[in-house]
Amino acid sequence: MNYQEVIEKIEHLPHLHEKNDLSYIRKILHKLNNPQDKVKTIHVTGTNGKGSTSYYLSNLLQKAGQKTGLFVSPYIMKFNERIQVNGQDISNQELVTGFKQVSNAIRDIRRQDPGFNLVTFEFEVALAFWFFAYKKCDYAVIEVGIGGEHDKTNVIVPEVSVITTIGLDHEKIIGPTIQDIAHEKSGIIKKNKPLVLGNIPSNVRDILLSKARLEHSSVYELGKQFKVQSREKIYYHDSDYYEFNLRPLVESYDIAVSLKAFSLLGFRLPKIAVEQAINQTQIPGRYQILNETPLIIADGAHNIQAVSNLLTFVRKHTSGQLHFLIGMMKDKDLQEVFALFKPNERIILTRIDYPRAAEKKDFPLNIQEKSEYISDYRQAFETAKEELNADDTLVITGSFYLVGAVLNYLEGN
Numbered sequence: 001m002n003y004q005e006v007i008e009k010i011e012h013l014p015h016l017h018e019k020n021d022l023s024y025i026r027k028i029l030h031k032l033n034n035p036q037d038k039v040k041t042i043h044v045t046g047t048n049g050k051g052s053t054s055y056y057l058s059n060l061l062q063k064a065g066q067k068t069g070l071f072v073s074p075y076i077m078k079f080n081e082r083i084q085v086n087g088q089d090i091s092n093q094e095l096v097t098g099f100k101q102v103s104n105a106i107r108d109i110r111r112q113d114p115g116f117n118l119v120t121f122e123f124e125v126a127l128a129f130w131f132f133a134y135k136k137c138d139y140a141v142i143e144v145g146i147g148g149e150h151d152k153t154n155v156i157v158p159e160v161s162v163i164t165t166i167g168l169d170h171e172k173i174i175g176p177t178i179q180d181i182a183h184e185k186s187g188i189i190k191k192n193k194p195l196v197l198g199n200i201p202s203n204v205r206d207i208l209l210s211k212a213r214l215e216h217s218s219v220y221e222l223g224k225q226f227k228v229q230s231r232e233k234i235y236y237h238d239s240d241y242y243e244f245n246l247r248p249l250v251e252s253y254d255i256a257v258s259l260k261a262f263s264l265l266g267f268r269l270p271k272i273a274v275e276q277a278i279n280q281t282q283i284p285g286r287y288q289i290l291n292e293t294p295l296i297i298a299d300g301a302h303n304i305q306a307v308s309n310l311l312t313f314v315r316k317h318t319s320g321q322l323h324f325l326i327g328m329m330k331d332k333d334l335q336e337v338f339a340l341f342k343p344n345e346r347i348i349l350t351r352i353d354y355p356r357a358a359e360k361k362d363f364p365l366n367i368q369e370k371s372e373y374i375s376d377y378r379q380a381f382e383t384a385k386e387e388l389n390a391d392d393t394l395v396i397t398g399s400f401y402l403v404g405a406v407l408n409y410l411e412g413n
Contacts, residue, residue: 003092006099007079013120025122025152031105032126035133039069041156042261043188045144046164047181048306049198049254053164054143055283056258061139062086063277064267069132069140071125071153076284076300076404077411083128085135098127098134121145125152139265147174149187160261161188161217163208164198164254167305172331178204186211194264197221198257199250220260228256238263242271245279248287248313285403287313290396290410294320294388298407300400302328307337310397320391325384327351327377327402330358338367347371350380352405377402378409 017024029036042057044050051072061068068086075081080089090098102123109116118126125145132140142158144151166182174184182204189195189208195217197208212219220226226238230252234244236259244255255278269277282288285300287310295318301310314322323346328334341347349371351357360373374380384394396406 001096001099003096006096010079010099010120010123013118013123015119015121017119020150022150022152022155024116024118025125025155027109027116028102028105028118028122028126029129029155031109032101032130036129036156038133039129039137039140041158042139042141042160042162042265043144043153043156043158043190044141044162044164045148045151045185045188046162046198047167047169047185047303048309049164049250049257050143050162052251052254052283052286053162053198053258053261054141056255056278056281057141057162057261058084058087059277059281060258060262060269060274061141061265061267063273064262064269066138066267067136069128069135069137070143071128071132071140072143073121073124073145074400074404076400077407077413081284082124083131085132085137090131094131095127098131101130102126119152122152125155144185144188147181147187148185150174150184151187154188157190158188158193160194160196160264161190162196162198162257162261163188163200164257165305166200166204166208167303168333169303169305179207182207189215189217191215192217194218194220196257196261196264199253220264222253222256222260226256226260228252240271240274242275242278244275248309250309250313251287285400285407288403288407290407294390295393296385296388296396297393298396298403300403301397302332302399304333304336304340307397308340310395311340314393314395318393320389320393321346323384323388323392323394324348325350325377325380325394325396325402325406326398328358328363328398329356329401330362331356332358334358334362335364338364343370348380348384349373350377350402351375352377352401354401357399357401377405381406381409 044054058068058070070084083090142153189211195212229235230249234252236242288298290296301307325348327350
C-alpha cells in the first residue's frame with residue numbers, strides 16, 4: 001500500500017458506532033499490547049485552546065530533553081500533522097507501517113468477533129499510541145477530539161489532566177447545555193492525578209471541582225494558584241516569573257496553563273529556556289500571519305467563543321478596514337457567530353468541498369444579503385485579496401478546514 005491509499009482507507013471508515021463507549025478502542029489497544037500505557041501522557045481538553053496548549057506543552061517537554069509525542073486534531077494542511085514526535089510529523093512510510101500494524105490487529109480480533117471494526121477517529125488514536133510506543137517516547141501530549149469522558153483518547157491515566165476552557169460547541173454531541181459539556185469534559189480527571197484549569201466560566205466551575213474532589217485530584221486554577229497578564233508582553237507568575245512575546249489574550253491563558261502543567265511534571269529549566277520554548281512555538285492555523293502588508297491572518301476559529309476572541313484581538317491590534325473570508329460548517333451556531341460582526345466589517349462567504357460545509361442558503365439571511373458569496377474558496381480568497389488597501393486586514397476564519405484549504409492552495413497543493 002502507499003500513503004494515499006492509507007489516508008483514503010482511514011478517512012472512509014465509519015464515523016459512529018451504534019454505542020458510544022470505549023470498548024472498541026480498548027479492544028484494539030489490548031491487541032496492540034496497550035501502547036498507551038508504555039508512554040507517560042498529558043491529557044488536554046477544552047472548548048478552545050486545547051490545540052495551542054498541546055503545542056506549548058510539547059515544546060516545553062522537548063526543551064527538557066524528553067522525546068515527546070504529540071497527537072492533535074484536526075490537521076491543517078496534511079494528515080501527518082496529527083501525529084508528531086519531537087515536532088516532526090509522522091513520515092509517509094511510518095504511517096503506512098502503523099496502518100498495517102493496526103489493520104493486522106483488527107484482522108486478528110475478527111477471527112473471534114467478525115463484526116468488529118473501528119471508526120475513523122479510533123483508528124487514528126490507536127495508530128498514534130502505537131507510534132509513540134514504537135518510537136519509545138518519554139511523554140506524549142494527547143489532545144482530546146470532542147468532549148472528554150466518551151472521547152476515544154480517554155483510555156489513559158495521564159500524569160496531568162488539563163481543561164483549558166468550557167464553552168458552547170458540539171452541543172448536539174456533548175450538550176445541549178454548557179453544564180452538560182462541563183460534565184463530559186470532566187471525564188478526563190483521573191484519580192490522584194493533578195488537574196490544571198484555565199479560563200473556566202463560574203457557572204460550571206463547581207462541576208469540575210466536584211469531580212476533582214471525588215477523584216482526589218489536586219486542582220490548580222488560572223487566577224488562583226498561577227496568574228498571567230497580557231500588556232505589552234505576556235507576564236506569567238506562580239513560584240516562577242516569565243515574560244513572553246505578546247500574543248492574543250486567549251493565547252496567554254494557554255501559555256499559562258501549559259506552564260503550570262509542565263511544572264507539575266517536576267522538570268526545572270533555566271528561565272531563558274522556558275521563554276524560548278514558548279516564544280518559538282508556532283501553532284498552525286492559529287493567528288497565523290500569511291502576509292504583512294496588507295496584513296492577512298488565518299485562524300481556524302469555528303465557534304462563538306473562539307470567533308469572539310479573534311474579533312477582539314484583530315479590532316484592537318489592526319487599523320484600516322477589516323475584511324473576513326469565512327467558511328463554516330452548517331452544524332455550528334451560525335446565527336450567534338455572525339451576530340458578533342459589525343456592520344462596517346466586510347464579509348465574503350465561501351465553502352470547501354466537504355459534506356458538512358455550509359452553503360449560501362445555510363448562512364443567516366441578513367448575512368447573505370450584506371455579504372458576497374463565492375462558492376470556490378480559491379476564487380474567494382483572490383477576490384478578497386485584490387480589494388485590500390495597504391493598511392487593511394484580511395482574516396480567513398470559520399473553520400480549520402477552510403484555513404487548511406487556503407494554506408494548501410498557497411503552497412500549490
